Amino acid sequence: MTEPVAPDPNPEATAAMMAKVRRMMLIAGLTTALGIGALLVVIGYRLFKSEGSVVTTATTATLPKGARILSTAVAGDRLVLTLDVGGATEIRTFDAKTLKPTGTLKFAQEP
Known part of the structure; x- marks a missing residue:
């Protein structure tokens, strides 16, 4: 075919x-x-x-003698620590990125 x-x-x-x-x-x-x-x-x-790469930092924060950390929290770009210093309450704030102290709030009782 x-x-x-x-x-x-x-x-x-x-x-x-x-x-x-x-x-x-x-x-x-x-x-x-x-x-x-x-x-x-x-x-x-x-x-x-x-915001760029995250930079890790190693920081040692010194607390007063006999202080205890009661609580920690993150508020915006701040790290908040609540401390018990000899029976008095104290709040310390740190920058969350650099871990540098940004403020201290101490509470005292009226005499």
Whole structure:
């Protein structure tokens, strides 16, 4: 048996098909470029809007002799310690990022 031979496509149909393929390739290329551009924008935004890497610090806070820590809490960007110093209550605050003391509040009873 003989195989049927496909006729050669006419030049106009070939040109139309090539134009369609070029148009589809252009659309695919533009879509890819748009996606990569959006990805770069998101990465750049996160790099410039981040607070940077977290720096770990080792700090030793000294307490008065006989003091006890009653409670600890975090309030915003502050670390709050409630202390019992010889029967009197004292609150000390520290910066949460640098652990530097920011304030002391002492409570005393009226005589």
